[in-house]
Amino acid sequence: MITTDPIGDWTWEATSDDPSVQPSRAVEVAAAVWNVLARVGIATPVAEVSVTVRSVGDMRDIRFEETGLPLEEEPLAPHTALSRAASQVDSLQGDFVVAVRMCCPGVWSVPGARHRAEQLFTIQADVWKRSLVAVTLETYSDAWLTMDTRGREQIATYGENAPRLALALKEVSELFGCAPTPGDENRYATPTETGFEDIRIAGPAYIDAWGTFEIPARSRRLRSSLPASEDEYSETTENPVYYFTVQDDTGQILGYVWAAQADNAAGFEPRTAAGERAFAAGRACVMQLREAHRLGLPALDALSWLAQQPIQGGIGHIPEREPRSSPSLDSLEELSGSW
Structure with a gap:
């Protein structure tokens, strides 16, 4: 399963008394960690x-900020976006905290298949006053665990993925010359220096942590930037549902717009592995469902109506002529988070 909050994290720290350390060291270190992930086969461009x-004196005082920069093949080669940003950072005078954050696509395996997530890892690299370099690696997949985040054993999946994560942690530790500090135990798992504890020994903290925490978290993220409205269908149902896939121009599924078969419920389940585009498509679909509600359409009629409309903003499209069915909303939610 793919989550919006980290499954676990690891931090490395190194101090230096060398005054020649440049603030752009944060960019170099983050890129080096990404190269490790790519080399062991769990990170992919871009x-x-x-x-x-x-x-340092006022963290609200932002002296420089750039977002959405690509990590190019040689990130600090002349004329790349990151090299230009690094030069601007190094030109600043004073004591600063330089933070570099990378959202890293990556791949994981299940027996017989490989899957990609647009945010499998994040890398956070910070340089404090040219003396402290800290890197935190976060992962958003349960592929490294002996039990998935719904409490089911997945030994074959663990066997295909955990060794690669362990190798990546080992190589990053060699890069820093120290072992990582694993993050705290959380609702999903307990990180260790080499990956995660075997959940089967003590048992999971929650039988269905993904359903208990991830589904509400995704809903909050989906709706956080939408205006409040009274024109809403119910977001929950105990009945089977019909749904359409929402896809981009390449055929990648961004999510599933659905309506209940027997009550006035409808909504959108983002395919978490598709990243922020899934939530952008979901927000557009929710706004159109609100329009259908204003028109007085029952939920099933709203689903058919939406399938005939272009999705607002051109964020994806619905390719099917007829909806598919799912025995429950829970089953559709699991589909949206499982690959």
Whole structure:
């Protein structure tokens, strides 16, 4: 399953008394960690990078900020987006905190198939006053666990993926010359220096952590930037549902717009692995469902009506002529998060 909050994280820290350390060291370190992930086969191009510089004395004082920068093949070669950003960072005078964050696509395996997530990892690299370099690696997949986040054993999946994560953590540790500090135990798992504890030994903290926490978190993220409205269908149902896939121009599924078969419920389930585009498509679909509600359409009629409309903003399209069926909303939610 793919989550919107991290499954686990690891942090490395290194100090230096060398005054020649440049603030752009944060960019170099983040790129080096990404190269490790790519080399062991769990990160794929192209990462998206943000660079922020804040005053040490007032973290609200942002001296430089760039977002959406691509991680190019040679990220600090002349004339690349990151090299230009690094030069601007190094030209600043004073004591700063330089933060570099990379959203990293990556791949994981299940027996017989490989899947890609647009945010499998994030890399956060910080340089404090040219003396402290810290890197945190976060992962958003349960492919490294002996049990998935719904409480089911997945030994074959674990066997295909956990060794690659362990190798990546080992190589990043060699890069820094120290072992990582694993993050705290969380609702999903307990990180260790080499990956995660075997959940089967103590049992999971929650039988269905993904359903308990991820589904509400996705809903909040989906709706956080939408205006409040009374024109809403119910977001929940205990009945079977019909649904259409929402796809981009390449055929990648961004999510599923659905309506209940027997009550006035409808909504959108983002395919988490598709990243932010899934939520953008979902917001557009929710706004159109609100329009259908204003028109007085029952939920099933709204689903058919929406399938005949272009999705607002050109964010995806519905290719099917007839909806598919799912025995429950829970089953559709699981489909949206499983690959």
